[in-house]
Every structure is written in C-alpha cells, then in structure tokens.
Amino acid sequence: MSARSGHPGDGTGSEWWRSAVVYQIYPRSFADSDGDGIGDLNGITERLDHLAALGVDVIWLSPVYPSPQDDNGYDISDYRGIDPTFGSLDDFDRLLAGAHERGMRLVMDLVVNHTSDEHAWFAESRSSRDNPKRDWYWWRPAREGHDAGTPGAEPTNWESFFSGPAWELDEATGEYYLHLFTRKQPDLNWENPEVRRAVYDLMSWWLDRGVDGFRMDVINLISKDLTSGTLPDGEVRPGHRYGDGAPFYTDGPRVHEFLHEMHEEVFAPRGSTYLRVAETPGVTTEHALLYTDPERGEVDMVFQFEHVNLDHGVHKFDVQPLDLVALKETLGRWQEALAERGWNSLYWNNHDQPRAVSRYGDDGEFRVESAKLLGTVLHLHHGTPYVYQGEELGMANVGFTSTAQLRDVESLNFFSHAVADGADPEVVLAGIREMGRDNARTPMQWDDSPHAGFTRGTPWIEANPDFTEVNAAAQVDDPASVFSHYRKLIRLRHEEPTVVHGEFAMLAPQDPSLYAFTRSLEDVVLLVVANFSGQDLPLEHPDLEKVKGWEEATLVLGNYAGAGEVATLRPWEARVLRLGGLPG
Known part of the structure; x- marks a missing residue:
C-alpha cells in the first residue's frame, strides 16, 4: 500500500484525514532498541506492526530533533536533525519508509513558538x-x-x-x-519576517524528505499583542503570584495572517494531501472556525483544551471531580460550532494529560469496561480521533508517592514553587499524582517481562507496576481486550460513513450519568449510549423516546460480552446502536 493510498471510502482525497485515526507516539517512552533506557526511532520501527494491526492511519511523532531535553524535546536546538538519543536521519528515513509501506502516514511535531x-x-x-x-x-x-x-x-x-x-x-x-x-x-518573534521565512524553510525541508504534515505545538501563541505599543501586564488571579498574560498572546492579532502565509508558502505549492493540526490552548470556537475553515487556507483541525480543563480548580493540580454535565456541554458545543465548517480533533489522552481511564473512568474494578467506554464515546463523535500510546491498552495513572519518581519539569517546578509559598507538600504531590504529565510518559507496556518489555536497560522513568497485567502481549489476540475494542472502533470509522459524515445531536444533556447522542446520515442513525457510573443505569430518559425504534435497534458495537437488558446499561457500559430511519 502506498504512502497516501489510505483506506477504502473517502480516505484518499484531499480531506482524507476526516476518516483517519491518528496515533501519537512519545518516542522517549515507546520502545528502546539499544538498551540505553530511552526509546528511539529504531524501537518505533520494530513496533510498526502493532500500529498496523490496530488499524491507525497516521503516526504523530513527538519531537525527535536535537535538544537539551529540558522539556523532553519540546526545546529544539536544531530543526534539521535527529537527536542522537533517538538515532539518526537514516533511522528516521527507515521509520518513514516502514510507515508508508504499511499504509500509514507520519506527521512531525512542529515546535516553532519557541526554540x-x-x-x-x-x-x-x-x-x-x-x-x-x-x-x-x-x-x-x-x-x-x-x-x-x-x-x-x-x-x-x-x-x-x-x-x-x-x-x-x-x-x-x-x-x-x-x-x-x-x-x-x-x-521566537514572529513579527520578524526573517523568522517566518526560516520556519517555512525548515518545514519545506521535512516535507521534501517525505513527511506527511505537522502537528503544530501551541501555534496560536505565536502572535503577541502589540496593539498598545508594548506588551502589557496581565491580571493577577487568585492563587497566583504572577499575572495572566494569556489575553495578550493567545489567538493574537496576526496569528491568522501568519498561518495563511504558512499555507501559501509551504503547503499550497505542494498540493493538499498533507495534514496540518494546530494545537491551540485557550482557543475559542470563534477562532477555531477561522483556523479550520477550508476556504481560509490555514489548518485542517485544532486541538482545543476546554474539556481537559474542566476538572482544574485554581490551577491544573487543584483537581476537581468529573462533572459529566459540564463535559457534555463543552464537547457538545464544540460539535455544534464546527458542524458546518471546520473540523474537530478528538482526544482524551496525550503526552500532556494524565491517563483517561484514571481521570474519567474507573481504573480499578471496571478498568477494561471504562477504557472501552471512553474510546467508544470519543470515536463516535464528529471529528478525527487521536489515540495516545497505551490508550489502546487501557494504561492507567501510576500513583506516584514521591517527587523522586517524577521527571517532568512542569510538575517539579510547580512542587518547588508551591512548597516555597507554604503549601503542604503532601497536598501538592496528591495533585501531581492525579494530573502530572509523567503519568502519560511512563514506558509503553509491551509485555510482562522486566520494565514492561520497553528496554533491556534501566528506563529513564519507571514503568507503571501494573504492566504485569496490562500489556500488549496479553491483549492483541484477546477478543475481549481493550486493544481489540479499539481495533473495532477504528474499523467502524473506516467502513461506516455515518461515523465520519453524520450529523451530531446530543441527548440527555443534563443527565449526570448518561452520555447519549446520535449520528445521522441520510436514512442511517447511530445511537450511542454510555453509562459513566459504577451502577446499573435504566435507559428511561425522555430524549431517548425521540429516537424512534431505539429499543429494537441493532447492536453495532458494545463493551460487554452478551447483549444484557435492552432498557438498562450495566456499570460503565457503552453501546453503539444502528437504526434504519431518522430520529422523529
């Protein structure tokens, strides 16, 4: 299969990414081929068949450029090379060729707000x-x-x-x-046209090498607001010592101009088969429409953060319980805002977020069921789903008990500053335990051998102790596993146009436990119902009565073996049901 042959259906046109599924690799933690305890490019190449078996279309590679690794590679010292920690340009070329041979595209992480x-x-x-x-x-x-x-x-x-x-x-x-x-x-000062030209040149260098696009790190921060003639002070919020400068660098006055210029200089001359993903912290739906409107020529989709900020209090380590009603309101609003123009990125996990099954699900008794539920709900939304390494296994948070276990500069800096300001160290560590980025950066769990099969040496960060039970080797051939469920979800997206193109309608928006919605295309309706609780949930909501015939619908996909009672969802149960007619 060629690099851009895609999957059956509409996966080969200029908007092939609408029916695609993206898999994010954090190279430092994915697979170590040389035993130095750090993942590398050859390790990824050796594991490409795992991704091919899962069925993903795109690999998003977190930074592998030369870097002092102050922020694990998001501090780049040379944009035209590979850090020796990860290998060489020859190793990269082999990885790229291996991905293309398996029908997968490869997208680089572009970090150009800063160096x-x-x-x-x-x-x-x-x-x-x-x-x-x-x-x-x-x-x-x-x-x-x-x-x-x-x-x-x-x-x-x-x-x-x-x-x-x-x-x-x-x-x-x-x-x-x-x-x-x-x-x-x-x-970087993007006001300087020489800076922009240098960025466009390095992007062209990678595209000419054969990569299939970029995920652009915090790209909506590149335009700083100079409308007052200077950079102004920000408001000092409760619980903070310093001011909030976000209003003066988020979605700044020239950001759309810069991204359109990037499109014209880099992508337009090469055609429209590349993927352009903008990570956009703090973005509004209004700006997201501008970024992703195809007629404007900026990017294909945005990564927004509203839904993953809902359980933050004064700061991200001030952890609040999941409010499902608020989650539905946020995700539903984004579905509605980008329904006609633009496009959503769909994700629970990435390298900056804790593990979703611990955050939104139940990583104890119902780890398998809730991991499958989260995948089902996410992948049936309108947009392009992202799978972060280990998500397809239901990997969970670690449960850190000491700062000695931590590696992430964000967590360590926060702990140091908070304790210096008088905070209780145990309370601070408890927040990091729940929200710290190291949860997502522990080694990929390949099997039950030492260090989860990640390395023959000493890993740069220890594996989650649950790897003896939660690992790829135990799941790939198990039809009841989280991995098998994700494979079915990806296949459904490739084969059912309603998943890609169908209209989205949220149901039961105020229900504290039921997440329900429909996807409708022509005479096909898919009804998704999910129980975000550890108790049985009767399906008695009046919104369901609007979906005529749902009780006789065909089960397309579920996360439990056996049909169960039609009118009751079991703990953390999710079902995708197919109806032949439109909702009444």
Missing part, C-alpha cells in the same frame, strides 16, 4: 544587543524605574506555563527575554 536557548539562532541573538538576530526573539529592558535583576523588574508580570516569571534576565546584555514555557525555551 531551545541552545539553538544557534538564540546564541546569536543573545551575543549582543546589535546582533542581526537580536530581533528574532522577544528582548526587553527592565521595567522603567527598576534595575535589571531586582524584584519586579521583569518587562511584564506574566507567569510562565511552568510556574515563575515568563522573563529571564540575560546577564551579559542586561536585558530580559520572553519564555512562555521554561527559561530554556525563548519565544
């Missing part, structure tokens, strides 16, 4: 105030009336995403540079 502070561009930029690349980054003097390096001297009061101020003083030149993430991730 590493060890990138050659930044080394030049910080070398002197009059260097030609000085304006490639956001440099500013100390706040008026303050000496550089004194408290409050930062140009604005903005808080970094990873805690602490978003400005770092460069002692050599006496000015501050902006870093929305770690201090080793200085933000």
Whole structure:
C-alpha cells in the first residue's frame, strides 16, 4: 500500500484525514532498541506492526530533533536533525519508509513558538544587543524605574506555563527575554519576517524528505499583542503570584495572517494531501472556525483544551471531580460550532494529560469496561480521533508517592514553587499524582517481562507496576481486550460513513450519568449510549423516546460480552446502536 493510498471510502482525497485515526507516539517512552533506557526511532520501527494491526492511519511523532531535553524535546536546538538519543536521519528515513509501506502516514511535531536557548539562532541573538538576530526573539529592558535583576523588574508580570516569571534576565546584555514555557525555551518573534521565512524553510525541508504534515505545538501563541505599543501586564488571579498574560498572546492579532502565509508558502505549492493540526490552548470556537475553515487556507483541525480543563480548580493540580454535565456541554458545543465548517480533533489522552481511564473512568474494578467506554464515546463523535500510546491498552495513572519518581519539569517546578509559598507538600504531590504529565510518559507496556518489555536497560522513568497485567502481549489476540475494542472502533470509522459524515445531536444533556447522542446520515442513525457510573443505569430518559425504534435497534458495537437488558446499561457500559430511519 502506498504512502497516501489510505483506506477504502473517502480516505484518499484531499480531506482524507476526516476518516483517519491518528496515533501519537512519545518516542522517549515507546520502545528502546539499544538498551540505553530511552526509546528511539529504531524501537518505533520494530513496533510498526502493532500500529498496523490496530488499524491507525497516521503516526504523530513527538519531537525527535536535537535538544537539551529540558522539556523532553519540546526545546529544539536544531530543526534539521535527529537527536542522537533517538538515532539518526537514516533511522528516521527507515521509520518513514516502514510507515508508508504499511499504509500509514507520519506527521512531525512542529515546535516553532519557541526554540531551545541552545539553538544557534538564540546564541546569536543573545551575543549582543546589535546582533542581526537580536530581533528574532522577544528582548526587553527592565521595567522603567527598576534595575535589571531586582524584584519586579521583569518587562511584564506574566507567569510562565511552568510556574515563575515568563522573563529571564540575560546577564551579559542586561536585558530580559520572553519564555512562555521554561527559561530554556525563548519565544521566537514572529513579527520578524526573517523568522517566518526560516520556519517555512525548515518545514519545506521535512516535507521534501517525505513527511506527511505537522502537528503544530501551541501555534496560536505565536502572535503577541502589540496593539498598545508594548506588551502589557496581565491580571493577577487568585492563587497566583504572577499575572495572566494569556489575553495578550493567545489567538493574537496576526496569528491568522501568519498561518495563511504558512499555507501559501509551504503547503499550497505542494498540493493538499498533507495534514496540518494546530494545537491551540485557550482557543475559542470563534477562532477555531477561522483556523479550520477550508476556504481560509490555514489548518485542517485544532486541538482545543476546554474539556481537559474542566476538572482544574485554581490551577491544573487543584483537581476537581468529573462533572459529566459540564463535559457534555463543552464537547457538545464544540460539535455544534464546527458542524458546518471546520473540523474537530478528538482526544482524551496525550503526552500532556494524565491517563483517561484514571481521570474519567474507573481504573480499578471496571478498568477494561471504562477504557472501552471512553474510546467508544470519543470515536463516535464528529471529528478525527487521536489515540495516545497505551490508550489502546487501557494504561492507567501510576500513583506516584514521591517527587523522586517524577521527571517532568512542569510538575517539579510547580512542587518547588508551591512548597516555597507554604503549601503542604503532601497536598501538592496528591495533585501531581492525579494530573502530572509523567503519568502519560511512563514506558509503553509491551509485555510482562522486566520494565514492561520497553528496554533491556534501566528506563529513564519507571514503568507503571501494573504492566504485569496490562500489556500488549496479553491483549492483541484477546477478543475481549481493550486493544481489540479499539481495533473495532477504528474499523467502524473506516467502513461506516455515518461515523465520519453524520450529523451530531446530543441527548440527555443534563443527565449526570448518561452520555447519549446520535449520528445521522441520510436514512442511517447511530445511537450511542454510555453509562459513566459504577451502577446499573435504566435507559428511561425522555430524549431517548425521540429516537424512534431505539429499543429494537441493532447492536453495532458494545463493551460487554452478551447483549444484557435492552432498557438498562450495566456499570460503565457503552453501546453503539444502528437504526434504519431518522430520529422523529
């Protein structure tokens, strides 16, 4: 099968991604081929048959570029190479060819809101105030009336995403540079056309090498708001020491201009078979429509974060219980907003989120059932589903008991700052245990051998102890496994046009346990009903009565063996039902 041959149906046209399923690989934790304890490209190549058996269409590869690894590769020091930790360009080419031979596309992670502070561009930029690349980054003097390096001297009061101020003083030149993430991730100045040209050139270099598109990291942060002539202070929210700068860099005034220019310079000359995914924290549905409207020529779909922020309190580690009504309201609103134009990305998990079965399901007694339920609900929505490595196995959170087990800079920085501010260390660790990114970054669980079959050496982060039971070897040939259920979900998307193109209608929006909706296309209706609880749930909601004949509908897919009672859902049960007529 050729690199762009796709699956049967509408998977081969310019909008092939509508019927596709994307699988995200976090290379550091996927498969280690050389025994150094860190995943690598050859390890991925050796496991491509696992992805082919699952049936996914696209591999999204988290960053493998040269990097000091301050933020696990999202701090890039060279955009045209492979970090020796992961292999070589030859290894990458073999991986790309192996994916294409199996009918899968490969998408690179593009991180161009910022670089590493060890990138050659930044080394030049910080070398002197009059260097030609000085304006490639956001440099500013100390706040008026303050000496550089004194408290409050930062140009604005903005808080970094990873805690602490978003400005770092460069002692050599006496000015501050902006870093929305770690201090080793200085933000590029997209106002400078030379920066944009350099980015478009590196993107073209990878496309010419054969990659099939990009997932663009925090791409809606590239335009900073200079309408007032300067970068303004942000509001200091309760529980925060620093100001919220998000209104001044999220969906900024020139971001749509920049993305359209990227389309015209990079993608339009090459045709329309590439995938362009924009990660867009804080995006509104209004901006998402602008980003994804095909007529505007920007991107194909956005990653939005509203639904994964619902269980955050004052901050992400202030964990709140799942509110299913709020979850349905958010996801339903996004379904409605992008129903006519634009496109949704569908996900529960990624490298920045804790494991969904622990977060939204039941990772104890009903781990298998709730993992299947979450997959069913997600994949039957309107949009392109994403599977994060291990999600197809129902991998769960680790249950960290000590900061010594942590590796993630976000969690470690938050713990340090919170404890320094007087927070109870046990309370802080409890929040990290639930929401920390390391939950998603423990090794992929291949089998029950030491370190889950991930490495022959000592892993860079320990595997979840449950790998002896939860692993690929135990599931691939088990028809009742989470893996087999995900394979059926992916096959259903490829074979049933209603899943891809059907209209979405939410049912029972105020029910605290029932997640129900229809997908309708011509004379076919798919009814999805799911019980987000550990108790039996009678199907007595009046909204279901609007779907004529649902009680006699054909079961297309369920997460329990045996039909069960038609009018009752068992704990964490999900069903996809097919009706021959439209809802009344």
